[in-house]
Amino acid sequence: GQQVQQSPPASLVLQEGENAELQCTYSTTLNSMQWFYQRPGGRLVSLLYSPSWAEQRGGRLTSSAASNESRSSLHISSSQITDSGTYLCAMVRNSNNRIFFGDGTQLVVKP
């Protein structure tokens, strides 16, 4: 079955200025996680990388993880129209360093 589940599934629509929270849950023991952003037709760009499950911050983005809860979250504060796009999480499995991706959440920020 799917190793990594993202929520909300498919899409999330917000008004500009609202905060967003995206989540990943996973089904195996992992040693790191990474969040990516992709514009339609664009390349995946790494947003935050957490090798040790510590909270990571980058501007309006914060990722937090709880390995004992098998969950990771990406918080986007004060969303902007330019934040619109697809957000994917990726998890690295402990045993063999294989990387598993979620299906992505499409974020739409409206004016």
Added chain:
Amino acid sequence: GGIITQTPKFLIGQEGQKLTLKCQQNFNHDTMYWYRQDSGKGLRLIYYSITENDLQKGDLSEGYDASREKKSSFSLTVTSAQKNEMAVFLCASSISSSGNTLYFGEGSRLIVV
């Protein structure tokens, strides 16, 4: 900074044809990956390589071949293109295979006519 370049951006071929995608990186990374991204779906690993001349199968390797003849380049061949495998193919690299951050190319879209 480094960059990953994928060619061609669009690859058009006929059903049954053998088609090759190329990827170059100048990060001097050891590990390179080929992923397939279907519309609205996550990425599925086709092949990866942890060093020059190494090849490891991913979850979706059937119907594909790969080649890592140089550290900086990793090519992927669709052995017999089918219409149900029209997708975007993404190349990525990382310093090593030990869970380091991934850097991606812009993708190559396969179109089968």
